[in-house]
Amino acid sequence: MDVWLPDPGSLERPIYLSLVEKVVEALQAGKLAEGARLPTHRELSFRLKISAQTVSRAYEELARRGLVTSSVGRGSFVKHSLDKPAYPHSPEHSDTSIDLSILKPVSDSTHLEHMRRALRDLAVDLPLTNVFSFRPNNALARHRSIGVDWLRSYGIEVDERNLVVTNGATPGMTLALMSVLSPGSTLLSEEIGHHTLSPLAAYLGSKLHAVKIDSEGICPDSLEEACLEHNARALFIMPGPISPTVSVMSNGRRAEIAEIARRHGLFIVENDPLGALVDRGLLSFVELAPERTFYITSLTKSLMPGLRTGYVVVPSSLIPAVTNRSLVTTWMATPLIAEIASRWIEDGTAKGLIDWQRKALAERHKLAAELLGRVPYLSHPQSLHIWLPLPKAHTEDGFVANAGLRGVGVARGSAFTLSQQAQPPAIRISVGSTRPDELSRGLEIICAMITEEPEPILHRL
Numbered sequence: 001m002d003v004w005l006p007d008p009g010s011l012e013r014p015i016y017l018s019l020v021e022k023v024v025e026a027l028q029a030g031k032l033a034e035g036a037r038l039p040t041h042r043e044l045s046f047r048l049k050i051s052a053q054t055v056s057r058a059y060e061e062l063a064r065r066g067l068v069t070s071s072v073g074r075g076s077f078v079k080h081s082l083d084k085p086a087y088p089h090s091p092e093h094s095d096t097s098i099d100l101s102i103l104k105p106v107s108d109s110t111h112l113e114h115m116r117r118a119l120r121d122l123a124v125d126l127p128l129t130n131v132f133s134f135r136p137n138n139a140l141a142r143h144r145s146i147g148v149d150w151l152r153s154y155g156i157e158v159d160e161r162n163l164v165v166t167n168g169a170t171p172g173m174t175l176a177l178m179s180v181l182s183p184g185s186t187l188l189s190e191e192i193g194h195h196t197l198s199p200l201a202a203y204l205g206s207k208l209h210a211v212k213i214d215s216e217g218i219c220p221d222s223l224e225e226a227c228l229e230h231n232a233r234a235l236f237i238m239p240g241p242i243s244p245t246v247s248v249m250s251n252g253r254r255a256e257i258a259e260i261a262r263r264h265g266l267f268i269v270e271n272d273p274l275g276a277l278v279d280r281g282l283l284s285f286v287e288l289a290p291e292r293t294f295y296i297t298s299l300t301k302s303l304m305p306g307l308r309t310g311y312v313v314v315p316s317s318l319i320p321a322v323t324n325r326s327l328v329t330t331w332m333a334t335p336l337i338a339e340i341a342s343r344w345i346e347d348g349t350a351k352g353l354i355d356w357q358r359k360a361l362a363e364r365h366k367l368a369a370e371l372l373g374r375v376p377y378l379s380h381p382q383s384l385h386i387w388l389p390l391p392k393a394h395t396e397d398g399f400v401a402n403a404g405l406r407g408v409g410v411a412r413g414s415a416f417t418l419s420q421q422a423q424p425p426a427i428r429i430s431v432g433s434t435r436p437d438e439l440s441r442g443l444e445i446i447c448a449m450i451t452e453e454p455e456p457i458l459h460r461l
Contacts, residue, residue, distance in 0.1 A: 003039050004032055008048045015050055016057040023062055027078065038068065038076040097407040098434055098442040103384050104305050105277075106360040106432040111304045114349055118340045130335035140165050140332055146342040147311045150350070154276040156284055156295065158313045164326060165333040168308040169273040169298040174200065175312060175329065176294040177234065179321045180267045181206045185233040188226050190218055191419040192244050194271065197236060198418055206233075210419035217249040220256040227264040234267040237285070241380035242274050242301070244416040244428055245387050248380060251283050258288035267315070268293040276354050277302040278382045286313050299341055301384060303353045309333065309341035358382060364431040364439060371443040375450050384432045387413070388446070390425040394454050399427060402455050408442045 006022035026032040038044075041059070045052040059076055062068035070076040143165050151158055166172045173196075181187060183205030189197055191210035201208040209230050212222040217239055226232060237257070239249035249257075261268050270285045272278075275297035286295040298310030310333075314322045326332070344350040358381075365379055368386055377388040390399055396412045403410050413426030429446065431439060 003043075004036065005039060005044070005047055011048065011050075016054045016061065019048075019050075019055070019058040020061050020065075023058075023067065027067065032078050034078050036078045038078065040075060098438045098445075099409040100430045100433060100439070100442050101409040101411040101428075102433050103301065103428075103430050104433050105301055105303065105357055105384060106364065107304055110356065111353070114344070114353070115304070115306065115340075118343065121343070122336065122339065127339065130339050140335065140338065143333070143335075143338040143342050146345050150276070150345045151297070151311060151313070153351070155280045156286060156313070158286070158295075162314050162316060162319065164312045164314055164322060165338055166298075166310040166312055166326075167330065167333050167337070168300045168310045169271065169296050170196070171330060172294075172296040172298070172310045172312040173197075173236075173269070173271065175322060175325055176269045176296065176314075177201070177204060177206075177236070178325045178329070179294075179314075179318050180234045180269075182233070186230040187234050187236060188223065188230070188232045188266070189236040189418055190238065190243065191421075192413070192416050192423060193238060193418050194236065195415050208418060211235075213245070213247065215247055216253045217243065217247045218253075218257060220253070220260060223257060223260050227260065227266060232264070232266060234269055235261060236269045236271065238271045239285070240272055240274060240278055240282075241383035242271065244385075244413070246378045246380050246383050246385070248282070254283055254285065254288060258285055261292060262289055266292070270295050272297045273301045273310075274382065274384075275299075275302050276350075277357055278380075291315055291317065299350070302357065303344075303350060307337065307341055307344075309338050361432065364436070367436065367440060368429075368431060368443055371440060372447050375447055385428050385430045388427050388429060388450075389413075390427065391450065394425060394450075396425045396427065398454055398456075399425070399449065403427075403446065403449060406445050406449070408445050410446070 004026055006019065006026070010022065011018045023032065023038075038059070039047070041052050041055045044055045059068060059070060063070060067079055068076050069079045144160050144163050147163050147165055148158055148160050164172075164175065166175065173194075177187065177200060181201070181204050184207070186207045186209055187201050188209050188211050190213050192213060193210070198208055209226055209232065211226050212219045218237060223235070235257075239254060241248055258268070260266070268285045268289060270293060272284070272295065284295055285293040292315055293313070294315065295313035296310065299307045300310070312322070341350070344353070361382055361384070365381060368379065375388070377386045379386040390396065396414055400410055400412055411428040413423065413428060416428070417423045429443070434442065
């Protein structure tokens with residue numbers, strides 16, 4: 001059997017990374033099949049006239065990327081893995097022509113031009129505190145004040161002292177949970193919820209218990225039962241259309257949940273990354289139970305992915321704890337990005353992009369309704385995705401794999417399952433991640449697959 005070898009003359013410095021790229025290129029070109037045995041460290045070192053240590057570093061990097069597996073006595077092999085991806089957007093979708101797996105707002109040249117203009121303006125008028133200040137209070141005082149104005153613009157009243165500026169919603173989640181959880185404590189959340197919550201709770205040494213949901217989200221009776229059984233410390237909740245199942249909680253249900261939390265001494269971590277994008281009329285938990293609620297929002301999913309600025313409203317009793325944890329994790333939000341966000345809020349650019357996004361999403365959802373026809377699915381006019389339950393004949397693994405073969409990437413519903421109990425198979429389809437023509441083609445393919453008999457999966461040997 002021929003053993004794959006790269007051309008020694010094609011290697012560049014640093015040699016180990018160049019060798020890694022040669023393996024990747026061979027995989028992409030089909031020269032290395034899954035399960036193929038790679039040359040030994042000694043053989044590759046001799047053939048390429050490089051040190052064995054360099055080969056070891058290259059193989060370690062390939063293993064870190066999940067491309068190679070090694071065992072003592074057997075050697076190194078191209079990894080053959082049928083494992084489910086840990087996250088909804090994963091490398092398995094990277095080669096699909098239409099990627100509907102990753103959640104992002106609609107964007108086009110309008111956003112690019114706004115960012116270019118903002119960077120040009122910063123170059124001409126750069127606040128010194130954004131460059132030279134090393135104290136969060138000095139650099140971010142203005143950004144906090146403008147953040148308060150932003151939240152107030154869509155109905156969230158907050159004192160500036162209770163607001164923390166972050167690099168998006170994800171750091172805000174971590175900050176809030178670090179402040180209320182301790183090793184061994186229990187966190188509650190929806191049984192179909194945030195895909196990073198389970199590992200985050202594990203990293204913090206806490207237990208995660210999933211609470212049953214219905215069409216409005218968390219069921220009060222199930223929450224009450226979980227509080228009694230698990231002596232929980234906090235509830236992480238997504239009551240708006242960012243939730244995987246696009247469920248939106250009514251004001252009545254929110255009041256019930258807030259009362260249960262108050263009765264059991266439960267902190268509430270409300271994740272609302274769409275923020276101003278969603279038509280209001282619904283109360284935030286920070287309005288219903290301000291003494292125990294963290295409210296998290298950002299501009300990343302409502303305006304544009306590169307604008308990683310978020311805001312966290314903190315209960316007054318936990319301001320010192322949150323401040324300390326913010327200092328030891330990130331010190332402060334990136335001032336230059338927060339400055340762009342603040343300028344856009346001040347000059348109306350942010351409001352204009354929100355209005356643009358609502359219109360763009362409305363058009364995308366109209367397109368989905370037309371193309372999916374009678375296929376049942378869940379959506380919201382301002383959601384970035386739709387949730388499509390699969391017919392009984394289909395499995396998630398099979399559907400996602402076959403969609404990928406047809407050039408369409410979608411997210412498994414099970415990627416969002418937090419409970420130990422299996423949930424009905426479903427997929428999440430992003431409506432904002434591609435051009436309208438690509439979305440149209442992707443939805444046509446999905447609709448055809450739904451109505452066809454499932455195609456058996458043929459795994460490569």
